[in-house]
């Protein structure tokens with residue numbers, strides 16, 4: 686898989702003696718979690734993994750050279766059962782996903798590391814990331830952090846409809862790939878579907894509401910796209926990428942500085 690992680694910050698490029706020499710209390714390790722799943726007719730299966738790597742790699746470049754921050758190899762497979770029925774989706778169950786994160790947390794804690802970031806770019810993993818951030822804290826006393834997507838960027842220029850319901854393979858993801866790996870985007874194969882209409886707030890919404898319905902992509906989107914990729918441009922992708930990278934780097938710096946809890 687292509688990587689934007691700077692070599693000097695790639696944990697897996699170290700040998701064990703170099704790892705042994707890292708300061709255990711202050712080193713911040715980032716575990717990327719993403720997915721290999723259908724992204725419509727126009728984007729590759731690895732879209733979430735590529736975006737994760739791109740954003741994280743560029744954010745790591747912004748950190749001071751002496752900041753002890755390393756990217757672990759990503760967990761490529763995520764909980765993607767919302768995309769079952771689309772060939773190429775490789776999903777793991779919630780229990781498998783959580784078990785992998787638990788085992789990696791156990792390995793890091795047993796090596797003496799204290800600070801771990803779960804950096805996730807696949808919506809289907811989000812609930813599990815929040816569970817595991819707390820469980821790894823409770824079970825292994827790791828100081829865990831959760832970091833999601835683009836770090837809260839506003840995505841200027843996005844329509845209200847796309848902002849609310851451009852869930853998957855829509856304008857933002859397409860723009861990020863146009864700005865970074867345009868050869869992986871088939872611009873002749875754009876399709877569009879929406880799960881809900883922002884102008885018609887119903888009682889039951891797909892997400893982010895007090896009353897929701899559980900959805901599967903195939904219920905709504907025959908092509909696999911939820912959103913509209915057609916307005917995506919490489920220029921917007923590059924702009925949003927710069928903004929996201931700034932936010933993510935600031936979050937990582939805050940995590941580095943975050944104080945240890947008082948000793949009981």
Ligand SMILES: [Zn+2]
Nearest residue numbers: 732733854858
């Ligand atoms: Zn995606």
